[in-house]
Amino acid sequence: MSLEAELAAIVGTANVITEAEALRPAVSDWRGRYSGRARCLVRPAATAEVARVVAACARHGAAMVPQGGNTGVCGGAIPDAGGREVIVSLARMNRIRGLDAANNTIAVEAGCILAEVNRAAEAAGRLFPMDLGSEGSCQIGGTISTNAGGTRVLRWGNMRELVLGLEVVLADGRVLDAMRGLRKDNAGYDLKQMFIGAEGTLGIVTGAVLKLVPRPAASATAFVALESCEAALGLIDHLRGALGDRLSAFELISAPQLEAVLAQIPGTRRPLATTAPWWVLLEAADSGAQQVLDDALEQGLMQALDAGLARDASVARSGREAQEFWRLRHSVSEANVKTGRVISHDTSVPVSRVPEFIARCSGLAGRFDGLRLHVVGHLGDGNVHMVAIFPPGQPGLDALAREVSREVHEIAAGLGGSIAAEHGVGQSLRDQLAICRSPVELDLMRGLKRLLDPQGLMNPGKVVPAG
Amino acid sequence: MSLEAELAAIVGTANVITEAEALRPAVSDWRGRYSGRARCLVRPAATAEVARVVAACARHGAAMVPQGGNTGVCGGAIPDAGGREVIVSLARMNRIRGLDAANNTIAVEAGCILAEVNRAAEAAGRLFPMDLGSEGSCQIGGTISTNAGGTRVLRWGNMRELVLGLEVVLADGRVLDAMRGLRKDNAGYDLKQMFIGAEGTLGIVTGAVLKLVPRPAASATAFVALESCEAALGLIDHLRGALGDRLSAFELISAPQLEAVLAQIPGTRRPLATTAPWWVLLEAADSGAQQVLDDALEQGLMQALDAGLARDASVARSGREAQEFWRLRHSVSEANVKTGRVISHDTSVPVSRVPEFIARCSGLAGRFDGLRLHVVGHLGDGNVHMVAIFPPGQPGLDALAREVSREVHEIAAGLGGSIAAEHGVGQSLRDQLAICRSPVELDLMRGLKRLLDPQGLMNPGKVVPAG
Numbered sequence: 001m002s003l004e005a006e007l008a009a010i011v012g013t014a015n016v017i018t019e020a021e022a023l024r025p026a027v028s029d030w031r032g033r034y035s036g037r038a039r040c041l042v043r044p045a046a047t048a049e050v051a052r053v054v055a056a057c058a059r060h061g062a063a064m065v066p067q068g069g070n071t072g073v074c075g076g077a078i079p080d081a082g083g084r085e086v087i088v089s090l091a092r093m094n095r096i097r098g099l100d101a102a103n104n105t106i107a108v109e110a111g112c113i114l115a116e117v118n119r120a121a122e123a124a125g126r127l128f129p130m131d132l133g134s135e136g137s138c139q140i141g142g143t144i145s146t147n148a149g150g151t152r153v154l155r156w157g158n159m160r161e162l163v164l165g166l167e168v169v170l171a172d173g174r175v176l177d178a179m180r181g182l183r184k185d186n187a188g189y190d191l192k193q194m195f196i197g198a199e200g201t202l203g204i205v206t207g208a209v210l211k212l213v214p215r216p217a218a219s220a221t222a223f224v225a226l227e228s229c230e231a232a233l234g235l236i237d238h239l240r241g242a243l244g245d246r247l248s249a250f251e252l253i254s255a256p257q258l259e260a261v262l263a264q265i266p267g268t269r270r271p272l273a274t275t276a277p278w279w280v281l282l283e284a285a286d287s288g289a290q291q292v293l294d295d296a297l298e299q300g301l302m303q304a305l306d307a308g309l310a311r312d313a314s315v316a317r318s319g320r321e322a323q324e325f326w327r328l329r330h331s332v333s334e335a336n337v338k339t340g341r342v343i344s345h346d347t348s349v350p351v352s353r354v355p356e357f358i359a360r361c362s363g364l365a366g367r368f369d370g371l372r373l374h375v376v377g378h379l380g381d382g383n384v385h386m387v388a389i390f391p392p393g394q395p396g397l398d399a400l401a402r403e404v405s406r407e408v409h410e411i412a413a414g415l416g417g418s419i420a421a422e423h424g425v426g427q428s429l430r431d432q433l434a435i436c437r438s439p440v441e442l443d444l445m446r447g448l449k450r451l452l453d454p455q456g457l458m459n460p461g462k463v464v465p466a467g
Numbered sequence: 468m469s470l471e472a473e474l475a476a477i478v479g480t481a482n483v484i485t486e487a488e489a490l491r492p493a494v495s496d497w498r499g500r501y502s503g504r505a506r507c508l509v510r511p512a513a514t515a516e517v518a519r520v521v522a523a524c525a526r527h528g529a530a531m532v533p534q535g536g537n538t539g540v541c542g543g544a545i546p547d548a549g550g551r552e553v554i555v556s557l558a559r560m561n562r563i564r565g566l567d568a569a570n571n572t573i574a575v576e577a578g579c580i581l582a583e584v585n586r587a588a589e590a591a592g593r594l595f596p597m598d599l600g601s602e603g604s605c606q607i608g609g610t611i612s613t614n615a616g617g618t619r620v621l622r623w624g625n626m627r628e629l630v631l632g633l634e635v636v637l638a639d640g641r642v643l644d645a646m647r648g649l650r651k652d653n654a655g656y657d658l659k660q661m662f663i664g665a666e667g668t669l670g671i672v673t674g675a676v677l678k679l680v681p682r683p684a685a686s687a688t689a690f691v692a693l694e695s696c697e698a699a700l701g702l703i704d705h706l707r708g709a710l711g712d713r714l715s716a717f718e719l720i721s722a723p724q725l726e727a728v729l730a731q732i733p734g735t736r737r738p739l740a741t742t743a744p745w746w747v748l749l750e751a752a753d754s755g756a757q758q759v760l761d762d763a764l765e766q767g768l769m770q771a772l773d774a775g776l777a778r779d780a781s782v783a784r785s786g787r788e789a790q791e792f793w794r795l796r797h798s799v800s801e802a803n804v805k806t807g808r809v810i811s812h813d814t815s816v817p818v819s820r821v822p823e824f825i826a827r828c829s830g831l832a833g834r835f836d837g838l839r840l841h842v843v844g845h846l847g848d849g850n851v852h853m854v855a856i857f858p859p860g861q862p863g864l865d866a867l868a869r870e871v872s873r874e875v876h877e878i879a880a881g882l883g884g885s886i887a888a889e890h891g892v893g894q895s896l897r898d899q900l901a902i903c904r905s906p907v908e909l910d911l912m913r914g915l916k917r918l919l920d921p922q923g924l925m926n927p928g929k930v931v932p933a934g
Contacts, residue, residue, distance in 0.1 A: 183815070189664065237569065425654065
C-alpha cells in the first residue's frame, strides 16, 4: 500500500492533502523567505493518529516536517525543495484537555492557538504569561518547539519555564507521555527538556501541561526617554530594585527605530515631546489596587529622573494610551519592511554587555554603503534585535546581507552571546551555529539527534549542522 | 602506571586519599543509611584536572562517584560495596569565578558551598533564591545534580530554573563548556538540561552560571491555624491573588508533626494559643517598605479569617519571632528522629490533589500497628513529605518500611504524582522509578545514559534502573 493510502486510512482521505494549490500555504513562510515542496500534508486529530502517521512514515522512510501555525521566521516548519517530505500539521489537535485552577495548570494539545489558551486562562482568573505578537495564529506546539520568548520573559521566563508536562510522539511512533502537572519532579532524567526548543527534529510535540500564574489585577505602562543605552541599564537596575518582580516588560528602542515607526505607520504619534537617542517602553503588573501600582511606578520613575537615569518619562493615563505605546513597539517589523530590505538578527548577550554590543554593531554602518541600523529588544533578557536595513534595489543585497549577519553574529558570540535567542534556528541559522557553539556541543547535539532519530526522518536539515 | 599513580601525577599525592580511616567520612552518608567502600578519593582543584582524572579513570575502566557536600539523603554520592570505585570530590573547586551585577548572574565552581554563594550575592545587593536546610555544607554541584528544591520554589523555582550556564566534564574527559549567562539562548539543543538532576550519572558538573534576583527589602512571616488541609488550598489561592508573587513560602504542617516538634525540641513554643488540626507557615517578600508588606499580609490574612479559610493567624512582630516560627519548621527532621524509626517520603502530586493524597495515606495508619504519620510539605509545589514513624525497636521494621513506602509511592503515582520530588533518586529510589515512569520513559533514560556514558563508569547503580 502506498504511504498516502496508509495515511488516508489513519486520518481519512480529506485530511491527506496532495494538490499543489492546497499545499501552497504550508510550503512557504509568511514572510516569503523560505519555500519548498511537499509530498503531502497530513492532518491527524489525536495523539494516537500522530503516532500511527509517524510509524507509517518511518516504515516508508519518508521524512516528516511538523507544522503548527507556520508563524516562524527561520524556516523551521518549511519542507525542503525535494518534494518528498510529509508535512504533519497539528492544526486539528486543538483541544484544551483540562484546566486545574488549584494547581495553576492547563493541559492543551499542540495545535491550540496561543490566544485561545490565554482566553481559557483568563476565564479561570489566571494568566498564561507568554506574550507574542503572533498570539492569534501561533500554536502551542510551535512555541514549545522553538522555546519561544517574547516581551514578558523578564518576569515569567521563556516557554521552557512554562512547560510542566509534555507529550511527544517519538521517531519510531512510540508516545512519550509525560503529561504531569508537577512543580517538583526528579524521578530520573527530565526527558521533556530535550524536546523543548528542538523544533521537531527529535519528535513531534502533541500536548503539554502549562503553568498558569495568578492574574495581575493592575498594570501600568510608561514610555521613557534616555540619554544613552548605558542609561537603560541603570534604569532597569533601579526599577527592579524599586518594583521587584512587578516589572514585567522593559523594551529598548533606538531613536531611528522609533522615527521609522512614526514615519511609516499611519495614526501613530510621538509618545513624548522630548527628543532622545534611546527610548524604553516598560510595563509593571501586580496584584492589588491600580492606584498603588501607578504610585509605585511614578515614584520609581521620579527617582530615576532625579538620578539622571532618564531624560523624561510618560506614564500612560488610560488603557488606550497604554495600547498606543505598545502599538509603537508592535509596529516595528511593519515599519522596517516599509523602510527597505530588512536583515533582522536575534542575538542575545549578557545584559551587562548590551551597550558594548550595540556600540560595536554601530561601527558596521560606516563600512557598508547605505546601511541603516535600527535597534529594538528586550533589555532585561539581553536580547537585542539589531535590524540592518539597506535601500530597496541596492545591488548585491544577498551577499551584503550574509556579510552583515556574519559580523553581527560574531560580535555577539565574542561577547559571550548567542545568535539564536528567541526565534529558533530552523534552516536559517543551522549552518552558523558553530559561531556560538563549540565542537563538543555540536558533537553532543548530533549524538542526541542520532539517539532519538536514528533514521534522520524528523524535520531533517533543521537545527543540527551536518557533521 | 597504576591509576593511583596517574591520579597523583594530576592532583598531587596529598590529594589522592587511599587510607580507610581518611576515606571513612566519604563512604557513608550523614544519616548512616548508606555505606560502601572506595578504591580512593581524588580531589582535583580545577576543571582541567577533573578532565584528566576522568580520562585516566576511563582508560583504566574505573567507575567514578562524584561527591559534593555529601548532604544527600538518597545515597547518590556513596560508592558501592565493591571497593573499586573512585570518589571524585569537588571540594577544592570552590572559587567564585565572577559576579555580574548588571546581568544578575554569578559564575561559580561546583564545590562552592551554598551559603558562600548566598553571601556573595548579598554583598552585591542581590539574592540567590535557593533556600535549603543544608546551606552551610551542601555544594552547588550537588544542588544542580539533584535539581534541588527547598522552601522558595513557589516563587523562584527549582535549581533548574536558576541555572543559566553549565560546565561539565563528560565521561570521556572532554569538557562541555556552556558557561553562558544568557536569559534567552536557543542556538541548538539546550544540552545543559540533560546534566541538571542527573546526579553525576552522565558527567561531572564542575561549574555553573547562576541567576540572581533583586534582593527583597522587606519580608514578613506568619503562622496560621487551619480547620483542614482543604482550607490550606483555599488559603494559598486567596493569598496568591492578594499578594501575587510576594508569597515566597507556604509550608503545610500537620498537628501531630507540630506537637512532635514542641515535645522533642527544647526551647520551642506554640506559635498560637489555638489548637488546630493543620498549620501553615508562610513568608512574603517584596521590594519597598516593610510596613507596606506587613499591611498587605495582615489584610490578606484578615480576609482569609473572615472568609473562613483560616481559624487564627499570627504575623511575626520581629525578626526574632520570625526565626522562632521557622525554627519549628526546620526542627521537623530532628524531632521525628527522636520520635522513632523514620521512613520519610519525597512525593509530589498536583496541588489540587494534595488533600486526597493525604486522606489516602492517612488510611495506612489503621493498617500498620504502631504507625504514626506526620505531614510536612511545600503546598505550593504539591511536594508533601509523608513521614511514617514506627516505635523504635518494633520487630520487622525493614520489611514494614518497604511496605509502607511502596503504598505511599503508589498513592502518589495514582494521583499523577512523583516519588522523587526534590531529594533525588540516588540508590534509594532507583528500583522504584517504574512506579511513576512508563517503560518508554525508562527506555529513553537508558538510551541517554548509553549515549553519554557508554562504558557505564559515571556513578553506576544510581538513578537509572537496570534494563
